[in-house]
Amino acid sequence: MSHKIIDWKLALEFARGDEKAALKMVELLIQYIHDEYEPTLKKTFKSKGFKALSTIAHKIAGSSRYCGAMHLSDIASKLEDAVLDNSTELIDKYYKDLLGEMQKIPQVYQNIKAKL
Numbered sequence: 826m827s828h829k830i831i832d833w834k835l836a837l838e839f840a841r842g843d844e845k846a847a848l849k850m851v852e853l854l855i856q857y858i859h860d861e862y863e864p865t866l867k868k869t870f871k872s873k874g875f876k877a878l879s880t881i882a883h884k885i886a887g888s889s890r891y892c893g894a895m896h897l898s899d900i901a902s903k904l905e906d907a908v909l910d911n912s913t914e915l916i917d918k919y920y921k922d923l924l925g926e927m928q929k930i931p932q933v934y935q936n937i938k939a940k941l
Contacts (some may be wrong), residue, residue: 829893830930830933832895838893839893858885882902896926905932
């Protein structure tokens, strides 16, 4: 299945057409991924801190949505649901999917920025 990593039109819509604001929102998402989301995900997954894993997944789902990163948001929501359902197999799958999708955001951001 093909998907957009960042839906730039949607990001612009959330930023009310302001390209600088939309870029800043994606920059902040990248910063949060690097500084908070990824380290917290790894730590909580390793320690089986599923309540915290659910909380961080919820944060990722919300913040990525406002940047047009809908697939990232959807994976984070699925991880949150898997935690709430106590589905160990799905937790493992969506955790790995989420880490992989987060790694794509910086390059896509650079590509978008270069085209503006």
